[in-house]
Amino acid sequence: MAEELKTTSQLGRLFADYTTLADLVADAGKQIDDINTLNEKAGGTDDEVAQQYLEKAKPGGQALTDLVTLLKTLSLQTGDNGETANALFNQAEDESTALANEWPPS
Numbered sequence: 001m002a003e004e005l006k007t008t009s010q011l012g013r014l015f016a017d018y019t020t021l022a023d024l025v026a027d028a029g030k031q032i033d034d035i036n037t038l039n040e041k042a043g044g045t046d047d048e049v050a051q052q053y054l055e056k057a058k059p060g061g062q063a064l065t066d067l068v069t070l071l072k073t074l075s076l077q078t079g080d081n082g083e084t085a086n087a088l089f090n091q092a093e094d095e096s097t098a099l100a101n102e103w104p105p106s
Contacts, residue, residue, distance in 0.1 A: 008089045015082030022075035029068040036061040 006014065039057045044050035 008086055008093065011082065011086045011089070015079050015086060018075045018079030018082065022072050022079065025068055025072040025075060029065065029072060032061070032064055032068055036065065 036058075039061060040054065043053040043057060045054075
């Protein structure tokens with residue numbers, strides 16, 4: 001539950017932070033891809049030990065890649081949906097101000 005109310009200008013700034021978060025998560029994803037590539041190269045392919053290593057390393061690396069991809073997607077969606085909600089709040093505020101200024105009707 002929210003501890004304090006935010007203004008629409010604060011919400012806009014806060015939702016913009018999700019895009020920055022998505023960029024940071026994407027950077028982490030690139031580093032994880034590099035680690036996965038290094039694991040595959042370092043493990044080798046020519047012997048039984050290499051096969052056992054890759055059987056253990058590949059699924060974990062893929063799971064981590066999938067998780068980071070999901071975090072990036074959710075961060076972008078939260079930012080986009082938050083900006084849409086903020087725009088609706090701004091529109092509602094503008095419309096309510098206009099209606100209040102027209103009161104009482106002539």
